[in-house]
Amino acid sequence: MNNNNNGGAEGAAKGVTSTLGNLAGGLTKGAGGIVGATGKGLGDTINSTTGTKAVGDGLQSVTxxxxxxxxSAGKGAENAGQWKKS
Known part of the structure; x- marks a missing residue:
């Protein structure tokens, strides 16, 4: 068996998985950021319009x-794409 071929195949696999891992990680983290920002905005709106903080704070906590x-999941996908163990 030729070690150069294994290195080439491994290098190609790492290139593909790195791209896919970074894409998946970025999309996951981006979607989470949108949910968090939306929840914060809605929570602030609920708190200021209803006069009660429980509902708005609860929504902010969940989002x-x-x-x-x-x-965390996005970072895990990026790490997996880069063949990192942790």
């Missing part, structure tokens, strides 16, 4: 959690 989870 903030979604944003954090998406950010």
């Amino acid at each position: 903030g959690g979604i944003e954090d989870g998406a950010s």
Whole structure:
């Protein structure tokens, strides 16, 4: 077996998975950011228009959690695309 061929195949695979991992990670983190920002805006609006903070703060908490989870998942996809273990 020729080690140069394995290196070439591995290099090509890493190039493809890196691109896909970065794309998936970026999209996931971007979507999470949108959800988080939307939730913050809606939560602020609910708090200021209703006079109660519980509902608006609760919405912000849920969407903030979604944003954090998406950010973590996106980073994981990027790491996997770069063949990182952690």
